[in-house]
Ligand SMILES: *[C@@H]1O[C@H](CO)[C@@H](O)[C@H](O)[C@H]1NC(C)=O
Ligand SMILES: *[C@@H]1O[C@H](CO)[C@@H](O)[C@H](O)[C@H]1NC(C)=O
Ligand SMILES: *[C@@H]1O[C@H](CO)[C@@H](O)[C@H](O)[C@H]1NC(C)=O
């Protein structure tokens with residue numbers, strides 16, 4: 001039995017999903033997050049249940065029979081109210097358990113409300129109390145009531161050269177995680193729905209005023225971000241576009257001069 005336990009420990013510590021796991025663990029890849037009211041937030045979570053326990057030298061296998069998530073409760077045991085309980089038939093549909101009874105305990109909160117500003121903890125319960133476990137660290141969710149949306153650019157410069165690549169990020173004041181947004185260029189909707197808009201190899205057509213808003217709430221429309229693509233300077237080499245402009249101006253001047261001379265000649 002001892003050799004088996006050692007082998008199991010070795011296996012678990014070599015398992016990349018659960019580094020260093022020897023007993024029960026619940027891992028929250030991030031322990032705090034921020035969500036905008038009305039948005040959807042996912043709390044990733046993985047767990048390793050105890051496979052068995054030793055009862056007077058006898059290995060008793062364990063099986064997870066119940067999983068739950070609680071709000072602002074250290075242990076989440078007994079009759080503590082939970083936001084999700086696999087044993088309950090009337091869970092609030094805003095809280096979706098995306099996990100399973102084996103390793104994944106991910107919880108998704110939809111239509112985030114102010115009351116979701118709290119610490120959420122996952123608890124597993126086995127067919128014997130020996131297998132019950134809660135990681136008291138939990139995930140703290142901060143709900144931001146402000147629906148202010150801003151555009152952040154990957155470039156400090158608003159005047160960008162032809163061929164450059166720039167990424168615009170549509171962010172709320174607290175996060176850009178998982179935001180579903182609508183992008184606009186000069187008021188026209190773009191097809192991109194993710195929070196980042198990549199503009200590869202800029203051309204004059206990319207110049208304009210960009211705005212974005214939360215898909216679910218158009219009232220969150222950001223301030224416009226004005227992007228100007230500037231054709232490269234005359235001396236940067238390789239960028240020829242300014243020349244036709246110069247030629248055009250010179251031509252205009254020549255025509256004006258000719259007209260002026262003709263007019264003077266006529267009036268003499
Ligand atoms: C509890 O959760 C934290 C955050 O994910 C993690 O660092 C820690 O190892 C966990 N502890 C156990 C015993 O699962
Ligand atoms: C939860 O459900 C499992 C099986 O679905 C059952 O074995 C267990 O006794 C239930 N626990 C409670 C506290 O109702
Ligand atoms: C857990 O389940 C969710 C939803 O199905 C999935 O997106 C996520 O990748 C899973 N996590 C792991 C570590 O498998």
Ligand SMILES: *[C@@H]1O[C@H](CO)[C@@H](O)[C@H](O)[C@H]1NC(C)=O
Nearest residue numbers: 186207208209224225226227
């Ligand atoms: C962008 O907005 C500025 C004022 O903020 C305006 O002067 C400019 O004409 C706009 N550009 C376009 C392409 O609409």
